[in-house]
Amino acid sequence: MTVPVGFTVLEASRTAGIPHASVCGGRGRCSTCRVRVTRGGEHLPPPREAEQRVLARVGAAPDVRLACQTRPSRDCSVTPLLAPSIAPGEALTADVRQGRESEIAVLFADLRGFTRMAEHKLPYDVVFVLNRYFETVGTAITTAGGVTNQFTGDGVMALFGIEDGAVAGCRQAVVAARAMVEGMAALSAELAGDLTTPLRIGIGVHAGPAVVGQMGWGQSFYLTAVGDTVHVAARLEQATKDYDAELVISEEVARLAALECSAFPAHELAVRNRAGRVGVRVVARVADLHLSATAGS
Numbered sequence: 001m002t003v004p005v006g007f008t009v010l011e012a013s014r015t016a017g018i019p020h021a022s023v024c025g026g027r028g029r030c031s032t033c034r035v036r037v038t039r040g041g042e043h044l045p046p047p048r049e050a051e052q053r054v055l056a057r058v059g060a061a062p063d064v065r066l067a068c069q070t071r072p073s074r075d076c077s078v079t080p081l082l083a084p085s086i087a088p089g090e091a092l093t094a095d096v097r098q099g100r101e102s103e104i105a106v107l108f109a110d111l112r113g114f115t116r117m118a119e120h121k122l123p124y125d126v127v128f129v130l131n132r133y134f135e136t137v138g139t140a141i142t143t144a145g146g147v148t149n150q151f152t153g154d155g156v157m158a159l160f161g162i163e164d165g166a167v168a169g170c171r172q173a174v175v176a177a178r179a180m181v182e183g184m185a186a187l188s189a190e191l192a193g194d195l196t197t198p199l200r201i202g203i204g205v206h207a208g209p210a211v212v213g214q215m216g217w218g219q220s221f222y223l224t225a226v227g228d229t230v231h232v233a234a235r236l237e238q239a240t241k242d243y244d245a246e247l248v249i250s251e252e253v254a255r256l257a258a259l260e261c262s263a264f265p266a267h268e269l270a271v272r273n274r275a276g277r278v279g280v281r282v283v284a285r286v287a288d289l290h291l292s293a294t295a296g297s
Contacts, residue, residue, distance in 0.1 A: 009035060009067035009078055019084035023213075026068035029101065031058045032082050033067040040076030104161045105169035105207040105253060106230050107146070108237035109137060109180060111154035112200040120196075129191065130154065133199065136187050140179035145172040149224050155237075159212065159225055166207045170257035173205045174291060177247050181286045203286075204236025206250040206278070232278055235271045243267075243282045247289070251279035259289070 001016035010033050013020035024030040028050045037044065041063055047055060051069040064081070111133055118126045134156070138148045141158045145168070150157040158176065161169020180201060188198035208229035214221045236248040243265075254261045261281040268277040283289050 005073055006071055009033075009065070009070050009072065013067065013080075020067060020080055021082045021084040022068055024068075024211075025100065028054060028066060028069050030054070031060070031066065033080075034058075034060060034064050034082070035067045035070075035078035035080050036061075037063050037065055038077045038079055040072065040074060043074040044070060044072055044076065100212060101209055102162060102212050103166035103169075103208065104159055104210055104212065104225065104229070105166060105173040105205060105256075106210065106225060106233035107141070107156075107158040107160065107173045107176065107203060107205045108234045109156045109158075109177075109201055109203045110237055110240075112202055112241070113197065114154040114199075117196065125194075129194075132187055132191070133184075136183040137180045137201070140183050141176045144176035144179060146176055147223060149222070157224075157230075157234075159223070161207075162212055162223075167256045170205070170207050170253045171291075173207075173253065174249070174257050174259065174289070177203045177205065178286045178289065178291070181246055201246065202237055202240030203247045204233050204238070204240060204249070205247070205253050206233035206236055207253050207256055208232070228274065231274070232271055235269065235278075236280060239267075239269055239280065239282075243284070245282045245284045246286045247283040248280050249283065251281065254281055257291075259291070261289075263288075 001012050001018070003012045003015055007015070008026070010020055010022055010026050020033060022033040024032070026033065031054050044065065047065065047069065051066045054066060055064065067078070067080070121129070133154070134151055137156050141148050144160070146158045146160040147162060148156065149159050160172040160176070161167070180203060184199050184201050188195060206229055210225040210227040210229045212223065212225045215224050216222055232250065236250060239248045240246065264281040264283050267280050267282060269280055270277055
Protein backbone atom coordinates (compact mmCIF):
# COMPACT_ATOMS: atom_id res chain seq x y z
CA MET A 1 0.00 0.00 0.00
CA THR A 2 1.11 3.56 -0.63
CA VAL A 3 0.23 6.18 1.98
CA PRO A 4 1.42 9.68 2.88
CA VAL A 5 4.50 10.05 5.06
CA GLY A 6 3.35 10.46 8.66
CA PHE A 7 0.72 7.72 8.58
CA THR A 8 1.08 4.99 11.17
CA VAL A 9 1.23 1.38 10.07
CA LEU A 10 -2.26 0.92 11.53
CA GLU A 11 -3.61 3.86 9.55
CA ALA A 12 -2.01 2.44 6.44
CA SER A 13 -3.76 -0.89 6.95
CA ARG A 14 -7.13 0.74 7.46
CA THR A 15 -6.71 3.07 4.50
CA ALA A 16 -5.97 0.07 2.31
CA GLY A 17 -9.00 -1.82 3.65
CA ILE A 18 -6.86 -4.43 5.36
CA PRO A 19 -8.27 -5.66 8.70
CA HIS A 20 -5.85 -4.98 11.54
CA ALA A 21 -6.49 -5.79 15.22
CA SER A 22 -6.46 -2.81 17.59
CA VAL A 23 -8.52 -3.33 20.72
CA CYS A 24 -7.61 0.00 22.36
CA GLY A 25 -8.48 1.95 19.23
CA GLY A 26 -4.92 2.83 18.25
CA ARG A 27 -3.89 4.68 21.42
CA GLY A 28 -0.91 2.57 22.42
CA ARG A 29 -2.76 1.11 25.38
CA CYS A 30 -2.65 -2.51 24.24
CA SER A 31 -0.40 -4.78 22.17
CA THR A 32 -3.00 -6.25 19.80
CA CYS A 33 -1.89 -4.20 16.76
CA ARG A 34 1.77 -5.27 17.02
CA VAL A 35 3.63 -6.25 13.89
CA ARG A 36 6.94 -7.88 13.02
CA VAL A 37 9.07 -5.66 10.79
CA THR A 38 10.54 -7.85 8.07
CA ARG A 39 12.17 -5.14 5.97
CA GLY A 40 13.22 -1.54 6.54
CA GLY A 41 13.33 -1.69 10.31
CA GLU A 42 16.60 0.23 10.40
CA HIS A 43 14.84 3.28 8.94
CA LEU A 44 11.97 3.37 11.45
CA PRO A 45 11.98 6.01 14.20
CA PRO A 46 12.74 4.45 17.60
CA PRO A 47 9.74 3.65 19.83
CA ARG A 48 8.68 6.36 22.25
CA GLU A 49 8.19 5.78 25.95
CA ALA A 50 4.55 4.61 25.75
CA GLU A 51 5.36 2.10 23.00
CA GLN A 52 8.47 0.90 24.83
CA ARG A 53 6.41 0.29 27.95
CA VAL A 54 3.83 -1.85 26.13
CA LEU A 55 6.45 -3.82 24.20
CA ALA A 56 8.38 -4.50 27.39
CA ARG A 57 5.20 -5.62 29.15
CA VAL A 58 4.56 -8.34 26.54
CA GLY A 59 8.23 -9.28 26.15
CA ALA A 60 8.29 -8.35 22.46
CA ALA A 61 11.28 -9.20 20.28
CA PRO A 62 13.48 -6.36 18.93
CA ASP A 63 11.85 -6.54 15.49
CA VAL A 64 8.31 -6.11 16.87
CA ARG A 65 6.58 -2.71 16.91
CA LEU A 66 3.13 -1.32 17.68
CA ALA A 67 1.39 -0.52 14.39
CA CYS A 68 -0.54 2.36 15.95
CA GLN A 69 2.63 4.11 17.14
CA THR A 70 5.04 3.44 14.29
CA ARG A 71 5.23 6.08 11.55
CA PRO A 72 7.53 4.94 8.72
CA SER A 73 9.34 7.61 6.72
CA ARG A 74 10.61 5.12 4.11
CA ASP A 75 9.39 1.85 2.61
CA CYS A 76 9.09 -1.11 4.94
CA SER A 77 7.40 -4.47 5.19
CA VAL A 78 5.48 -5.73 8.24
CA THR A 79 3.53 -8.80 9.29
CA PRO A 80 0.65 -8.40 11.79
CA LEU A 81 1.03 -10.85 14.69
CA LEU A 82 -2.58 -11.09 15.85
CA ALA A 83 -5.58 -11.95 13.70
CA PRO A 84 -8.26 -9.21 13.62
CA SER A 85 -11.82 -9.95 14.70
CA ILE A 86 -13.42 -7.97 11.88
CA ALA A 87 -14.24 -8.79 8.28
CA PRO A 88 -12.35 -7.17 5.38
CA GLY A 89 -15.35 -4.98 4.56
CA GLU A 90 -15.23 -3.47 8.05
CA ALA A 91 -11.56 -2.52 7.98
CA LEU A 92 -12.30 1.22 7.98
CA THR A 93 -14.72 1.01 10.92
CA ALA A 94 -14.16 0.34 14.58
CA ASP A 95 -14.23 -3.29 15.64
CA VAL A 96 -17.57 -3.73 17.41
CA ARG A 97 -15.78 -5.93 19.91
CA GLN A 98 -12.94 -3.56 20.67
CA GLY A 99 -13.01 -2.11 24.16
CA ARG A 100 -12.84 1.48 25.25
CA GLU A 101 -11.29 2.79 28.40
CA SER A 102 -13.82 4.44 30.70
CA GLU A 103 -14.00 5.71 34.26
CA ILE A 104 -16.69 3.57 35.86
CA ALA A 105 -17.86 2.08 39.15
CA VAL A 106 -17.76 -1.69 39.53
CA LEU A 107 -19.88 -3.60 42.05
CA PHE A 108 -19.43 -7.18 43.19
CA ALA A 109 -21.94 -8.96 45.42
CA ASP A 110 -22.04 -12.43 46.92
CA LEU A 111 -24.71 -14.36 48.81
CA ARG A 112 -23.39 -15.35 52.22
CA GLY A 113 -23.66 -18.94 53.40
CA PHE A 114 -25.52 -20.12 50.34
CA THR A 115 -23.36 -23.20 49.76
CA ARG A 116 -24.08 -24.41 53.28
CA MET A 117 -27.80 -23.76 52.85
CA ALA A 118 -27.90 -25.48 49.44
CA GLU A 119 -26.48 -28.70 50.90
CA HIS A 120 -29.82 -29.33 52.61
CA LYS A 121 -32.07 -28.49 49.68
CA LEU A 122 -33.24 -30.30 46.57
CA PRO A 123 -31.45 -29.12 43.39
CA TYR A 124 -34.61 -27.60 41.89
CA ASP A 125 -35.29 -25.76 45.14
CA VAL A 126 -31.76 -24.32 44.98
CA VAL A 127 -32.42 -23.12 41.42
CA PHE A 128 -35.66 -21.49 42.58
CA VAL A 129 -33.97 -19.56 45.40
CA LEU A 130 -31.06 -18.54 43.20
CA ASN A 131 -33.35 -17.21 40.48
CA ARG A 132 -35.31 -15.18 43.04
CA TYR A 133 -32.02 -13.84 44.39
CA PHE A 134 -30.77 -12.87 40.93
CA GLU A 135 -34.13 -11.25 40.15
CA THR A 136 -33.91 -9.20 43.35
CA VAL A 137 -30.35 -7.95 42.90
CA GLY A 138 -30.69 -7.58 39.13
CA THR A 139 -33.74 -5.37 39.52
CA ALA A 140 -31.93 -3.22 42.10
CA ILE A 141 -28.96 -2.81 39.75
CA THR A 142 -30.88 -1.91 36.62
CA THR A 143 -33.33 0.37 38.45
CA ALA A 144 -30.35 2.34 39.81
CA GLY A 145 -28.94 2.70 36.28
CA GLY A 146 -26.37 -0.10 36.24
CA VAL A 147 -25.71 -3.02 33.93
CA THR A 148 -25.77 -6.57 35.25
CA ASN A 149 -22.62 -8.08 33.86
CA GLN A 150 -22.04 -11.55 35.27
CA PHE A 151 -24.03 -14.00 37.36
CA THR A 152 -21.62 -16.65 38.59
CA GLY A 153 -22.72 -19.20 41.16
CA ASP A 154 -24.24 -17.01 43.85
CA GLY A 155 -22.21 -13.92 42.88
CA VAL A 156 -22.96 -10.96 40.65
CA MET A 157 -20.87 -8.27 38.95
CA ALA A 158 -22.37 -4.98 37.80
CA LEU A 159 -21.10 -1.88 35.99
CA PHE A 160 -22.21 1.70 36.61
CA GLY A 161 -21.43 4.93 34.79
CA ILE A 162 -20.54 3.40 31.43
CA GLU A 163 -22.20 6.31 29.63
CA ASP A 164 -22.36 8.93 32.40
CA GLY A 165 -18.94 8.59 34.05
CA ALA A 166 -17.61 7.59 37.43
CA VAL A 167 -19.33 10.28 39.53
CA ALA A 168 -22.82 9.24 38.42
CA GLY A 169 -21.71 5.60 38.46
CA CYS A 170 -20.62 5.75 42.10
CA ARG A 171 -23.89 7.31 43.16
CA GLN A 172 -25.84 4.71 41.23
CA ALA A 173 -23.79 1.86 42.70
CA VAL A 174 -24.42 3.01 46.28
CA VAL A 175 -28.15 3.39 45.57
CA ALA A 176 -28.13 -0.11 44.08
CA ALA A 177 -26.29 -1.53 47.09
CA ARG A 178 -28.90 -0.19 49.47
CA ALA A 179 -31.74 -1.49 47.28
CA MET A 180 -30.05 -4.90 47.05
CA VAL A 181 -29.84 -5.22 50.84
CA GLU A 182 -33.43 -4.07 51.27
CA GLY A 183 -34.54 -6.50 48.57
CA MET A 184 -32.73 -9.38 50.24
CA ALA A 185 -34.46 -8.59 53.54
CA ALA A 186 -37.84 -8.67 51.79
CA LEU A 187 -36.97 -11.91 50.01
CA SER A 188 -35.84 -13.50 53.28
CA ALA A 189 -39.16 -12.58 54.88
CA GLU A 190 -41.03 -14.04 51.93
CA LEU A 191 -39.08 -17.32 52.08
CA ALA A 192 -38.77 -17.44 55.87
CA GLY A 193 -40.59 -20.75 56.11
CA ASP A 194 -38.11 -22.34 53.73
CA LEU A 195 -34.89 -20.84 55.15
CA THR A 196 -32.95 -21.82 58.25
CA THR A 197 -31.35 -18.35 58.43
CA PRO A 198 -32.09 -15.05 56.65
CA LEU A 199 -30.35 -14.43 53.34
CA ARG A 200 -27.36 -12.10 53.70
CA ILE A 201 -25.33 -10.35 51.05
CA GLY A 202 -21.85 -8.79 50.92
CA ILE A 203 -21.14 -5.97 48.46
CA GLY A 204 -17.90 -4.30 47.35
CA VAL A 205 -17.70 -1.17 45.17
CA HIS A 206 -14.67 0.50 43.62
CA ALA A 207 -14.26 3.13 40.89
CA GLY A 208 -11.57 3.90 38.35
CA PRO A 209 -10.46 3.23 34.78
CA ALA A 210 -11.44 -0.02 33.10
CA VAL A 211 -11.63 -1.32 29.55
CA VAL A 212 -15.30 -1.86 28.73
CA GLY A 213 -16.33 -3.83 25.68
CA GLN A 214 -18.16 -6.76 24.17
CA MET A 215 -16.34 -9.98 24.93
CA GLY A 216 -17.04 -13.59 24.12
CA TRP A 217 -17.33 -15.80 21.06
CA GLY A 218 -19.95 -16.84 18.51
CA GLN A 219 -23.41 -15.97 19.79
CA SER A 220 -22.22 -15.54 23.36
CA PHE A 221 -21.09 -11.92 23.52
CA TYR A 222 -21.74 -9.76 26.55
CA LEU A 223 -20.69 -6.36 27.83
CA THR A 224 -18.01 -6.60 30.49
CA ALA A 225 -15.04 -4.76 31.93
CA VAL A 226 -11.46 -5.74 32.70
CA GLY A 227 -8.65 -4.04 34.53
CA ASP A 228 -7.33 -3.17 37.96
CA THR A 229 -10.58 -1.48 39.00
CA VAL A 230 -12.48 -4.74 38.54
CA HIS A 231 -9.84 -6.67 40.49
CA VAL A 232 -10.02 -4.22 43.41
CA ALA A 233 -13.84 -4.26 43.49
CA ALA A 234 -13.79 -8.05 43.76
CA ARG A 235 -11.30 -7.81 46.64
CA LEU A 236 -13.59 -5.34 48.46
CA GLU A 237 -16.50 -7.76 48.19
CA GLN A 238 -14.31 -10.48 49.74
CA ALA A 239 -13.42 -8.07 52.55
CA THR A 240 -17.06 -7.91 53.65
CA LYS A 241 -16.53 -11.42 55.04
CA ASP A 242 -13.49 -10.31 57.05
CA TYR A 243 -15.33 -7.33 58.54
CA ASP A 244 -18.76 -9.02 58.79
CA ALA A 245 -20.21 -6.05 56.88
CA GLU A 246 -22.85 -5.60 54.24
CA LEU A 247 -20.80 -3.12 52.22
CA VAL A 248 -17.15 -2.14 51.70
CA ILE A 249 -16.51 0.85 49.44
CA SER A 250 -13.23 2.41 48.42
CA GLU A 251 -12.37 5.94 49.51
CA GLU A 252 -12.52 6.83 45.81
CA VAL A 253 -16.19 5.80 45.65
CA ALA A 254 -16.95 7.76 48.83
CA ARG A 255 -15.27 10.84 47.36
CA LEU A 256 -16.90 10.68 43.94
CA ALA A 257 -20.35 9.96 45.38
CA ALA A 258 -19.92 12.81 47.92
CA LEU A 259 -20.73 10.47 50.83
CA GLU A 260 -20.26 11.44 54.46
CA CYS A 261 -18.35 8.42 55.74
CA SER A 262 -16.59 9.73 58.86
CA ALA A 263 -18.76 7.49 61.05
CA PHE A 264 -17.58 4.33 59.28
CA PRO A 265 -14.27 2.60 60.06
CA ALA A 266 -11.42 3.30 57.65
CA HIS A 267 -8.96 0.58 56.66
CA GLU A 268 -6.11 0.02 54.20
CA LEU A 269 -6.50 -3.18 52.19
CA ALA A 270 -3.76 -5.06 50.41
CA VAL A 271 -4.71 -6.35 46.97
CA ARG A 272 -2.82 -9.26 45.48
CA ASN A 273 -0.56 -8.38 42.52
CA ARG A 274 -1.12 -4.67 43.12
CA ALA A 275 1.38 -2.17 44.48
CA GLY A 276 0.16 -0.09 47.40
CA ARG A 277 -2.95 -0.42 49.51
CA VAL A 278 -6.52 0.66 48.89
CA GLY A 279 -8.26 2.94 51.36
CA VAL A 280 -11.76 1.69 52.19
CA ARG A 281 -14.74 2.41 54.39
CA VAL A 282 -16.53 -0.47 56.08
CA VAL A 283 -20.30 -0.14 56.33
CA ALA A 284 -21.68 -2.82 58.62
CA ARG A 285 -25.29 -1.94 57.79
CA VAL A 286 -26.12 -0.19 54.53
CA ALA A 287 -29.20 1.28 56.20
CA ASP A 288 -26.81 3.46 58.23
CA LEU A 289 -25.34 4.99 55.09
CA HIS A 290 -27.40 8.08 54.40
CA LEU A 291 -27.35 9.35 50.85
CA SER A 292 -27.69 13.04 50.17
CA ALA A 293 -30.03 14.33 47.50
CA THR A 294 -27.02 14.86 45.23
CA ALA A 295 -26.04 11.23 45.67
CA GLY A 296 -29.13 9.87 44.02
CA SER A 297 -31.47 9.44 47.00
